[in-house]
Amino acid sequence: MKIIAIGLNYAEHNKELNNPVPDEPVFFMKPDTALIKGNKPFFYPDFSKNLHYETEIVLKINRVGKCIPENFAYRYFKEIGIGIDFTARDIQSRCKEKGLPWEAAKAFDGSAPVSHFVSKTDFKDLHDLNFHLTINGVTVQQGNTSNMIFSYDRIIAHVSKYVTIRMGDLIFTGTPAGVGPVKIGDHLQAYLESKLMLDFYVR
Secondary structure, eight states: OOEEEEESOBHHHHHHTTOOOOSSOEEEEEOGGGEEOTTOOBOOOTTOSOEEEOEEEEEEEOSOBSSOOGGGGGGGEEEEEEEEOOEEHHHHHHHHHHTOOOHHHHSSTTOEEBOOOEEGGGSSOTTSOEEEEEETTEEEEEEEGGGBSSOHHHHHHHHHHHSOBOTTOEEEOOOOSOOEEOOTTOEEEEEETTEEEEEEEBO
């Protein structure tokens, strides 16, 4: 199992971080040790002083595929969930300044809490899904999938040109505007439409 994460997929998020709008999907990888399931707590790492949440819709891949045509990509996932792409923003900034890769800021242990998954047929329109994150009961980030720059199908087709996707792989599809810091003791709850999907603490 691998975690594939899409960056720069919401225009307003790109603006808030002064990033350009990409011409094609941008992706990076997280190892399986980044995954947190079952609403287990996230432990704040001692190497960062500025850790940010990024709330994202997550696709669960259900079959093997390579060089998948965009018009067939919908066949490669049946379930969706919600996840947090935790980012050590201070480390990421230093990496950017030096032109270095971002793995230390994005791929560390526990950096990808993920909810349970639900059937995509539970939703009327996957391209018009509301999702949001609360911290300590206050809404801090909200988005709608209609604002994605690249659709699920485009993402799957693009990624599969470079990397074979396999059953159980997870694809984080990008975060909207409103990212921000967390601190020890915070209670995070993420919702897909009105359904509570993630519910965990920062320790």
